[in-house]
Amino acid sequence: MTALAVTSATLARVLRDRTALFFMVLLPVAIIVVIGVTVSGFDQFRIGLVPAARNGPVAGELTSELQEAPGLRARTYDTAADARTALRRAELDAVVVVPNSLDADVRAGRSVTVPVLVEPSGSAGHGAVSSVSAVVAEHAARLQAARFASDETDGSFDDALALARTAERAASPIVVRSETVNGQSDFLPLGYSYSTPTMLVLFVFINALAGGAAIVQTRRTGVYARALAAPVAARTLVFGETVAYLLLAALQSLLIVGIGALAFDVKWGDPLAAGALVTVWALVGTGAGVLAGALFRTPEQVHAIGPALGIGMGMLGGCMWPLAVVPDWLRSAGHAVPHAWAVDAWTTLLSRDGDLAAILRDLGVLAAFATALLTLASLALRHRLTTSAGA
Amino acid sequence: MRVVLAIAAKDLRQRLRDRSAWVIVFLAPVLISALMAMAFNNNDEFRANLGVVDLDRGPAATGLTQVLDSPELEGTVHVRSYDAEAAARRAVDAGDVHAAIVVPAGFTESLHGGGAEPVRVLDSVDYGLQAQLARAITESYVAQVNADRLSVATAVATGVPETGIPELAAKAALLRLPEEVRAQGLPDDPLKVISYFGPSMGMFFVLFTVGFGARGYFIEQQQGTLDRIAAAPVGRGSLLLGKSLSTFVYSLAGLATVTVVSWLAFDASWADPVGVAALSVAMAVCVVCLTALVISLVRTEQQAQGLASILVFALVLLGGNFVFASGTTPAIRTLALFTPNGWALRGFTDLGTGVRGWDAVGAPLLGIAAFSLVVVAVTALLLRLRRTP
Numbered sequence: 001m002t003a004l005a006v007t008s009a010t011l012a013r014v015l016r017d018r019t020a021l022f023f024m025v026l027l028p029v030a031i032i033v034v035i036g037v038t039v040s041g042f043d044q045f046r047i048g049l050v051p052a053a054r055n056g057p058v059a060g061e062l063t064s065e066l067q068e069a070p071g072l073r074a075r076t077y078d079t080a081a082d083a084r085t086a087l088r089r090a091e092l093d094a095v096v097v098v099p100n101s102l103d104a105d106v107r108a109g110r111s112v113t114v115p116v117l118v119e120p121s122g123s124a125g126h127g128a129v130s131s132v133s134a135v136v137a138e139h140a141a142r143l144q145a146a147r148f149a150s151d152e153t154d155g156s157f158d159d160a161l162a163l164a165r166t167a168e169r170a171a172s173p174i175v176v177r178s179e180t181v182n183g184q185s186d187f188l189p190l191g192y193s194y195s196t197p198t199m200l201v202l203f204v205f206i207n208a209l210a211g212g213a214a215i216v217q218t219r220r221t222g223v224y225a226r227a228l229a230a231p232v233a234a235r236t237l238v239f240g241e242t243v244a245y246l247l248l249a250a251l252q253s254l255l256i257v258g259i260g261a262l263a264f265d266v267k268w269g270d271p272l273a274a275g276a277l278v279t280v281w282a283l284v285g286t287g288a289g290v291l292a293g294a295l296f297r298t299p300e301q302v303h304a305i306g307p308a309l310g311i312g313m314g315m316l317g318g319c320m321w322p323l324a325v326v327p328d329w330l331r332s333a334g335h336a337v338p339h340a341w342a343v344d345a346w347t348t349l350l351s352r353d354g355d356l357a358a359i360l361r362d363l364g365v366l367a368a369f370a371t372a373l374l375t376l377a378s379l380a381l382r383h384r385l386t387t388s389a390g391a
Numbered sequence: 392m393r394v395v396l397a398i399a400a401k402d403l404r405q406r407l408r409d410r411s412a413w414v415i416v417f418l419a420p421v422l423i424s425a426l427m428a429m430a431f432n433n434n435d436e437f438r439a440n441l442g443v444v445d446l447d448r449g450p451a452a453t454g455l456t457q458v459l460d461s462p463e464l465e466g467t468v469h470v471r472s473y474d475a476e477a478a479a480r481r482a483v484d485a486g487d488v489h490a491a492i493v494v495p496a497g498f499t500e501s502l503h504g505g506g507a508e509p510v511r512v513l514d515s516v517d518y519g520l521q522a523q524l525a526r527a528i529t530e531s532y533v534a535q536v537n538a539d540r541l542s543v544a545t546a547v548a549t550g551v552p553e554t555g556i557p558e559l560a561a562k563a564a565l566l567r568l569p570e571e572v573r574a575q576g577l578p579d580d581p582l583k584v585i586s587y588f589g590p591s592m593g594m595f596f597v598l599f600t601v602g603f604g605a606r607g608y609f610i611e612q613q614q615g616t617l618d619r620i621a622a623a624p625v626g627r628g629s630l631l632l633g634k635s636l637s638t639f640v641y642s643l644a645g646l647a648t649v650t651v652v653s654w655l656a657f658d659a660s661w662a663d664p665v666g667v668a669a670l671s672v673a674m675a676v677c678v679v680c681l682t683a684l685v686i687s688l689v690r691t692e693q694q695a696q697g698l699a700s701i702l703v704f705a706l707v708l709l710g711g712n713f714v715f716a717s718g719t720t721p722a723i724r725t726l727a728l729f730t731p732n733g734w735a736l737r738g739f740t741d742l743g744t745g746v747r748g749w750d751a752v753g754a755p756l757l758g759i760a761a762f763s764l765v766v767v768a769v770t771a772l773l774l775r776l777r778r779t780p
Binding site for chain 1 (some may be wrong): 522
């Protein structure tokens with residue numbers, strides 16, 4: 001009963017603190033939005049498009065085909081200089097400059113070269129060139145057909161071009177068809193389905209760590225010492241604080257899960273498995289938070305070291321980028337922190353429709369982390385309370 | 392002046408005795424930048440490992456393989472051949488190749504008219520860009536075949552008798568597409584991940600100094616230190632200047648540490664060291680202004696810590712310190728220009744791509760200065776309002 005009083009006092013103090021609510025709710029959601037928007041559209045090359053200054057119908061047709069090509073994410077620029085600056089700043093993979101003389105050259109029977117600017121050392125640019133080439137080649141096929149037909153019949157190029165467009169629909173061209181072989185992804189889905197689970201992992205941990213500052217503050221202000229003077233056992237205080245931190249971690253997780261599902265349409269997968277994962281991760285965070293509260297001497301230390309430690313561990317564990325893209329040794333090193341196992345489990349649930357059995361190994365490792373952290377935290381806090389009256 | 396320096400030196404000594412201050416401004420940004428440099432070491436190279444299954448075994452299919460092996464794609468595309476489609480599927484499934492192109496039997500035959508099976512690209516959900524490249528190369532190659540077929544069909548549509556089709560087809564086979572792409576390299580330096588994230592992480596942690604400075608002010612106020620100093624023949628201006636100087640030096644030292652370590656240990660490159668110094672100084676001045684703003688807005692140590700944290704996270708979130716600004720949307724890039732750190736990162740990006748001097752740092756310095764002036768004006772207004780009964 002006394003433990004529950006400690007729990008409710010801690011909960012009330014945290015929930016009354018508007019700064020804490022900012023870190024629990026607003027900040028994670030804001031970061032989810034920014035990262036969710038950023039990590040999307042990776043199946044398209046980003047190109048800058050500089051339309052011809054004298055935009056005839058042929059140049060106009062090429063421009064709109066480049067804008068609508070499914071493999072390209074095109075952004076139009078007024079001047080080549082602006083587009084080059086964006087390319088230099090890596091905002092684009094390539095820049096297509098539609099030649100001013102395109103219409104005149106095509107009508108005169110001259111071959112046309114469409115310049116595509118790329119960073120020479122960045123091979124994404126060369127991939128983008130190939131994608132642009134495919135669109136240009138399809139466009140050129142009609143020009144070739146129109147020129148061939150007008151040469152054969154001595155007719156006008158424009159009439160032949162109009163016929164080529166009609167004939168194209170009837171000519172049953174050889175098509176290139178895509179077929180996805182591997183539907184089981186090694187990565188979280190792009191967009192919010194990437195940012196929401198990874199930020200859940202990151203922020204529940206960081207907030208729990210930062211919450212350790214409150215325990216340090218309570219120790220320093222002598223609240224624990226006064227409580228111990230009453231007939232309250234140290235283990236009761238430790239248990240009460242631990243339950244409070246667990247409830248806060250669980251509450252923050254549920255908020256992120258709920259906001260993710262309702263606002264960002266994140267499908268969290270099998271409910272039982274997702275529930276187990278959220279619970280175990282909340283236990284890991286609780287252990288880390290209480291341990292921080294027991295080990296650090298001043299709240300400043302927690303505020304300084306907590307975020308740095310949390311962000312560093314999050315990066316190592318794949319919260320900021322998928323571990324599949326880092327070197328093998330770093331991926332192995334990343335699994336030294338619990339975050340990597342949590343992200344692996346979310347990947348199984350969100351990308352492979354996994355169930356509880358599929359994430360059992362990840363849950364087991366996380367449970368081991370949680371047990372170790374909670375045990376250490378309880379022992380350390382109890383030791384701190386009983387040996388130095390909480391200071 | 393001596394008083395100003397004495398106050399600044401006392402503040403700095405006090406701060407440097409605190410180990411957490413060392414962690415937040417010197418150790419954490421360097422370690423996190425190092426982690427990023429290691430994670431993305433040589434990882435900015437885009438590469439596509441593509442499998443090819445030639446079920447046609449004719450010259451047209453060989454032509455496609457030759458395109459994949461062409462010098463233009465060397466370094467971007469690596470090709471492996473498979474005898475059967477099943478083997479290619481297994482390779483894509485296992486991640487041995489990112490995508491595979493299956494040329495159907497009868498592909499060469501279809502050049503002479505008649506129907507043709509589609510050319511298929513087998514891809515994986517995890518390698519969208521590589522799949523897009525495989526499709527694009529195949530489509531470019533198939534486009535010439537389709538162009539020849541379309542040329543004949545258009546000629547027939549314009550009135551050439553159908554009896555002449557074999558002759559037309561022979562002529563069309565000699566045609567070359569009249570429009571082609573030519574890649575041109577820009578002379579700029581490519582932007583390295585560390586050249587962006589080194590200063591980005593440096594600024595992120597240096598902005599925490601706002602909280603330290605503001606909290607320090609209220610702690611000293613609480614302890615009566617400020618009153619005791621005020622009782623001495625020390626003007627309020629000297630006190631303010633001394634404290635600002637210590638925050639400035641501490642912030643600048645943090646930024647200098649992360650940029651120098653990024654440069655020496657992780658090969659970050661910026662075209663102009665003077666530009667790097669100018670941006671760092673401007674950001675350090677901005678940190679001083681933000682600290683003053685927080686002090687003018689709140690009344691307690693706790694409020695100072697809370698407001699400073701919210702301010703810092705809002706700035707780094709908008710400014711692009713958490714994400715690679717170049718890879719994000721134009722709207723987020725525009726939002727970044729409302730923050731000093733967003734402007735500074737724009738400057739570091741330009742310096743990192745070989746631009747020097749005022750061209751690289753002019754606009755960012757003006758942006759940071761404008762932001763700092765607005766902060767100073769708001770702070771002055773708040774202090775005046777506070778003094779007015």
